[in-house]
Amino acid sequence: MKIAVLALQGAFEEHRQMLEQLGVESVLIRNLNDWQQHFDGLILPGGESTAMMRVMKDEALFEPIRDAIKDGLPVFGTCAGMILLDDKHLGCMDITVKRNAYGRQLGSFCIEHEVNQIGIVPMVFIRAPYIERCGSGVEVLSTLDNHIVAARQDHMLACSFHPELTADTRIHKYWLSTIYEKR
Numbered sequence: 001m002k003i004a005v006l007a008l009q010g011a012f013e014e015h016r017q018m019l020e021q022l023g024v025e026s027v028l029i030r031n032l033n034d035w036q037q038h039f040d041g042l043i044l045p046g047g048e049s050t051a052m053m054r055v056m057k058d059e060a061l062f063e064p065i066r067d068a069i070k071d072g073l074p075v076f077g078t079c080a081g082m083i084l085l086d087d088k089h090l091g092c093m094d095i096t097v098k099r100n101a102y103g104r105q106l107g108s109f110c111i112e113h114e115v116n117q118i119g120i121v122p123m124v125f126i127r128a129p130y131i132e133r134c135g136s137g138v139e140v141l142s143t144l145d146n147h148i149v150a151a152r153q154d155h156m157l158a159c160s161f162h163p164e165l166t167a168d169t170r171i172h173k174y175w176l177s178t179i180y181e182k183r
């Protein structure tokens with residue numbers, strides 16, 4: 001098992017470390033050349049979605065990433081990574097995401113909260129988005145104050161918060177288990 005982590009900007013290193021802790025090999029994707037190798041899944045990290053969109057397009061990675069996900073490449077998007085997966089960006093998940101949805105006052109916060117199939121996990125929100133609309137093929141995994149903060153659609157998992165910034169590996173393990181199931 002080898003997992004690619006999009007490393008154009010943002011919290012990619014923390015994802016790489018979490019994979020290392022789980023004994024999973026990872027590769028950082030910075031350009032089209034890195035993209036050519038074989039891997040079993042892709043992580044889109046948190047950071048700044050507008051910057052990531054721009055660099056993805058500059059590096060000619062936008063179409064290859066979109067097409068690979070649409071063809072079934074397992075993907076996990078956290079925070080800005082969730083924004084990238086929505087209908088206004090890569091258009092892979094049938095979700096509409098509201099950016100910076102918690103406003104300035106509540107820009108960043110940390111709580112413990114339930115995720116279906118996983119249990120109560122620590123959630124770190126940093127200028128976080130939430131899902132404001134999802135299609136019928138989307139399974140809602142966690143709702144906080146009536147807003148969707150984690151969801152899965154087939155081979156695609158997205159969450160508003162940053163599991164890679166905590167010591168809790170269960171969400172990564174859950175996503176990896178969905179890849180093993182498919183193999």
Ligand code: GLN
Nearest residue numbers: 046047048049079080127
């Ligand atoms: N506010 C960022 C954006 O809109 C997301 C924040 C994050 O990834 N922590 O892209």
